[in-house]
Structures are given as C-alpha cells and as structure tokens.
Amino acid sequence: MALLAVLAALVCATLAATGAAGVRVELTRIHSGVTASQFVRDALRRDTHRHNARQLAASGSGAATVSAPTRKNSPGGGEYLMTLAIGTPPLSYPAIADTGSDLIWTQCAPCGTQCFKQPAPLYNPASSTTFGVLPCDSSLSICAAALAGAAPPPGCACMYNQTYGTGWTAGVQGSETFTFGAAAADQARVPGIAFGCSNASSDDWNGSAGLVGLGRGALSLVSQLGAGRFSYCLTPFQDTNSTSTLLLGPSAALNGTGVRSTPFVASPAKAPMSTYYYLNLTGISLGTTALPISPNAFSLNADGTGGLIIDSGTTITSLVNAAYQQVRAAVKSLVTLPAIDGSDSTGLDLCFALPSPTSAPPAMPSMTLHFDGADMVLPAESYMISGSGVWCLAMRNQVDGAMSTLGNYQQQNMQILYDVRKETLSFAPAKCSKL
Numbered sequence: 001m002a003l004l005a006v007l008a009a010l011v012c013a014t015l016a017a018t019g020a021a022g023v024r025v026e027l028t029r030i031h032s033g034v035t036a037s038q039f040v041r042d043a044l045r046r047d048t049h050r051h052n053a054r055q056l057a058a059s060g061s062g063a064a065t066v067s068a069p070t071r072k073n074s075p076g077g078g079e080y081l082m083t084l085a086i087g088t089p090p091l092s093y094p095a096i097a098d099t100g101s102d103l104i105w106t107q108c109a110p111c112g113t114q115c116f117k118q119p120a121p122l123y124n125p126a127s128s129t130t131f132g133v134l135p136c137d138s139s140l141s142i143c144a145a146a147l148a149g150a151a152p153p154p155g156c157a158c159m160y161n162q163t164y165g166t167g168w169t170a171g172v173q174g175s176e177t178f179t180f181g182a183a184a185a186d187q188a189r190v191p192g193i194a195f196g197c198s199n200a201s202s203d204d205w206n207g208s209a210g211l212v213g214l215g216r217g218a219l220s221l222v223s224q225l226g227a228g229r230f231s232y233c234l235t236p237f238q239d240t241n242s243t244s245t246l247l248l249g250p251s252a253a254l255n256g257t258g259v260r261s262t263p264f265v266a267s268p269a270k271a272p273m274s275t276y277y278y279l280n281l282t283g284i285s286l287g288t289t290a291l292p293i294s295p296n297a298f299s300l301n302a303d304g305t306g307g308l309i310i311d312s313g314t315t316i317t318s319l320v321n322a323a324y325q326q327v328r329a330a331v332k333s334l335v336t337l338p339a340i341d342g343s344d345s346t347g348l349d350l351c352f353a354l355p356s357p358t359s360a361p362p363a364m365p366s367m368t369l370h371f372d373g374a375d376m377v378l379p380a381e382s383y384m385i386s387g388s389g390v391w392c393l394a395m396r397n398q399v400d401g402a403m404s405t406l407g408n409y410q411q412q413n414m415q416i417l418y419d420v421r422k423e424t425l426s427f428a429p430a431k432c433s434k435l
C-alpha cells in the first residue's frame with residue numbers, strides 16, 4: 001500500500017522513552033463470504049493507496065531474529081496480515097504486512113466513533129505499563145519538519161495524519177514494547193518501538209487492527225529492529241486457513257535449489273520513493289514467447305518516477321501501459337473463451353466468460369518476469385484469477401506515470417527474502433501453506 005501524504009503537527013503531552021532488536025511472524029489468509037468479483041474490486045480499491053512515507057533519521061540496532069504471530073482476516077480483503085502483540089500485558093492483534101510503507105500503527109482507545117471495527121480488542125495505552133508518548137524531538141518523530149530545527153516545547157509530542165489513496169489514519173506517535181512470536185519458545189519482547197497510536201481512521205482497514213510498515217524508512221519495523229533482512233512466504237490467495245511464517249533478522253534465509261537473486265535498484269528520489277523496494281524488470285515472457293516490451297519500460301527515471309516496486313501491501317500487479325498492453329494482448333491471443341470487459345464487475349479489464357460458474361479455467365503457460373539476473377516464473381494461478389463464472393487477468397494498467405507494482409497476488413507460493421544489507425531480493429517457488 002502507499003501513502004499520499006503525511007501531515008504532522010506538534011501537541012503537548014506526557015512523555016516516556018524508547019529502544020529496539022530482530023522478528024518472526026505467522027501469516028494467515030482468511031477469506032470471508034464475499035464473491036470473487038467483490039474481492040477483486042475491494043483489492044483494487046485498496047491498491048490505489050500508493051504511499052508516501054517520510055525518510056527519517058536512521059535509528060535502531062539489534063541483531064537477534066525476533067518473532068511475532070501474524071494473520072489475515074479482512075472481509076473481502078486482499079491483504080496478508082501478521083499477528084503481533086503490543087504493550088504490557090501484551091495484547092495480540094493482526095496488522096497488514098506492508099513492504100510499501102514505513103509507519104507501524106494500530107488503533108488506540110479512546111477513539112469513539114472514528115475507529116473502524118477491528119477483529120481484536122482495542123489497545124488502550126492507559127492500560128499498558130510500557131506505553132510512552134514519543135518525544136517530538138526523537139529521531140523517529142515525523143514532526144521534525146514542523147519543528148524546523150527549533151527546540152521542542154516541553155512535553156511536545158507528534159500528531160500525524162497519514163493519507164493513503166483511499167484511506168487515512170491519524171493519531172499521536174507513541175513508543176511501546178512489542179511482543180513477537182507465536183509459541184512461547186519463540187517469543188521475544190522488544191521495547192521502545194515507535195508506532196502510531198491512531199484514534200481516528202477511515203474505514204479501509206477492515207479485518208486488521210492496523211498496519212506494519214516493512215519499507216526502507218527509519219520508522220519501519222525492519223529498520224527499527226535493525227533486522228538487516230526479512231522473509232515471507234505468502235500462502236495461496238484462495239487458501240483461507242493456512243499460515244506461514246514471516247521472519248525478521250538473521251534467521252530469515254532462503255536455502256536450497258531454485259533460488260534466484262536480483263539487486264534492488266536505489267531510487268534517486270527522496271521519500272516516499274526511497275521507502276520502496278525497486279526491482280530491475282527487463283522483460284516479460286508468456287510461455288516461451290518474449291513479449292515485445294522495451295527493456296526500458298520499467299526504468300526508474302532521474303526524477304524518481306517510473307520503475308517497478310515489489311509490495312506485499314498491494315494485491316493486484318500494475319504494469320506501465322506499454323507493457324500491460326503487450327501482456328493483455330498475449331493472454332487474449334491464447335484464450336478461445338469469449339472475452340468480456342470486467343471493469344465494472346471485477347475492476348479488471350480483461351476477463352473471459354467461463355461456460356459455467358463451476359467450470360475449470362483452461363490451461364495456460366507460465367508467465368516469466370525477467371529481472372536483472374533472475375527469472376521469476378508465475379504459474380497461471382498467480383496471474384489469472386477466477387470467480388463467479390469469470391476468469392480474469394489479475395493485472396492492471398498503470399497509466400498515470402506512477403511506478404509499476406508487483407502485488408501480493410503474484411507473490412503467492414514463493415519464499416521471498418529481502419536482504420536490505422546486501423540490497424538483493426531472493427525468491428524461490430515454495431508451498432507456503434503449513435497445515
């Protein structure tokens with residue numbers, strides 16, 4: 001997901017302090033009773049949240065791998081949720097795992113009518129012995145610009161409003177002890193994590209109780225833990241029961257055969273672009289046919305526009321128009337079913353009518369994304385989506401000059417390692433469901 005803007009303002013409040021370390025998480029996809037088309041529409045709606053986040057002063061050290069239980073439970077949602085716990089005593093909650101933003105936030109009591117309904121008890125900072133307001137002169141405060149170098153007033157804290165494409169969340173920056181790990185043996189408590197204590201949000205986060213930013217910025221969980229690397233394995237999109245593990249720290253690794261690695265590309269631009277994990281995509285094939293796409297189609301421009309990022313918080317992959325049209329035409333040329341424009345019903349423009357709602361879709365060859373030094377092979381189930389008798393290309397057109405995004409639908413059933421120290425992304429096909 002992505003932010004459009006972060007507004008920050010200074011407020012006066014009571015204070016407390018902070019610290020940090022490494023993590024591990026359980027991922028669960030839980031589906032509700034929504035139809036596939038509604039599902040895709042909701043996912044698309046959320047995809048318009050292209051973010052912004054502020055690049056902050058570096059902070060955090062620590063080395064151990066830490067663990068936190070994670071799960072997904074959003075009605076009609078297209079997000080993967082990690083479960084972690086906040087405060088003392090620890091209160092467990094699910095949050096969207098988002099490599100496309102930095103802020104870690106959850107809803108805080110009291111928030112009256114401005115909070116969305118969440119699937120876990122509401123965290124109340126007053127009931128936790130480890131909550132503190134983050135001082136607005138902290139290196140992790142997003143009010144640095146508001147202070148403009150001036151000494152903060154006593155008791156100064158930072159109020160934020162992060163605006164996503166279709167949603168927002170607002171509150172005060174706090175500091176807390178977080179607990180990671182499902183089993184007692186795995187559990188690790190990490191004090192002093194800066195987070196957003198939201199007391200007002202839009203209604204776009206159903207199924208979660210907040211979000212965990214895993215981007216490159218100083219506020220992300222990865223940075224605050226000094227994790228160096230993290231990995232996840234997204235369970236099959238339609239599998240609502242299984243869990244997999246997200247790891248942050250030295251134990252996040254990718255071993256075995258079939259592992260491919262490609263370097264991240266550094267953005268020449270400042271935040272929010274500097275938060276994203278850009279990849280160098282040089283071509284796309286369908287089956288054995290290389291599509292006529294310019295090798296520069298996904299290049300990052302000197303002003304930071306363009307490029308392609310990998311994002312766990314976006315559902316459907318978006319491709320710059322020139323590339324999307326080639327993929328669309330190639331898929332269409334291989335399918336003999338009647339093509340329909342699914343824009344209204346599914347939000348996806350290339351769909352096919354299946355003979356009946358229960359018909360299995362025809363076989364399709366794999367699609368290969370040719371990254372610099374690493375081919376990523378997507379089976380048909382990772383680029384086509386079916387439901388309610390329609391079968392659609394699960395990709396969309398990026399026409400507004402914004403970056404292209406490799407979404408989580410295309411990442412299912414792959415073990416993926418982000419090595420932020422070595423600046424590489426590694427991946428291998430995997431069965432992510434543990435039953």
Ligand SMILES: *[C@@H]1O[C@H](CO)[C@@H](O)[C@H](O)[C@H]1NC(C)=O
Binds near residue numbers: 074075076117203206
């Ligand atoms: C989110 O919750 C609100 C209010 O509870 C509801 O109206 C809305 O339909 C829900 N959205 C999704 C996608 O479930």
Ligand SMILES: *[C@@H]1O[C@H](CO)[C@@H](O)[C@H](O)[C@H]1NC(C)=O
Binds near residue numbers: 112
């Ligand atoms: C949220 O907290 C801020 C800071 O304490 C306060 O100014 C604001 O009124 C609160 N908003 C709601 C909806 O409670």
Ligand SMILES: *[C@@H]1O[C@H](CO)[C@@H](O)[C@H](O)[C@H]1NC(C)=O
Binds near residue numbers: 162163169200
């Ligand atoms: C946050 O920003 C959004 C978008 O500008 C706005 O709709 C919302 O009311 C703001 N929320 C608060 C609490 O200021």
Ligand SMILES: *[C@@H]1O[C@H](CO)[C@@H](O)[C@H](O)[C@H]1NC(C)=O
Binds near residue numbers: 240241
């Ligand atoms: C998922 O879990 C539910 C409830 O435990 C069960 O009814 C359903 O059969 C499970 N589905 C799969 C695919 O295992």
Ligand SMILES: *[C@@H]1O[C@H](CO)[C@@H](O)[C@H](O)[C@H]1NC(C)=O
Binds near residue numbers: 253254255
């Ligand atoms: C996997 O790789 C990591 C680091 O590269 C190493 O520490 C670990 O022992 C390896 N695990 C297996 C099962 O080979």
Ligand SMILES: *[C@@H]1O[C@H](CO)[C@@H](O)[C@H](O)[C@H]1NC(C)=O
Binds near residue numbers: 265282
């Ligand atoms: C992208 O990869 C191509 C092919 O390996 C290489 O020639 C090019 O220099 C790379 N671009 C960047 C920005 O790394």
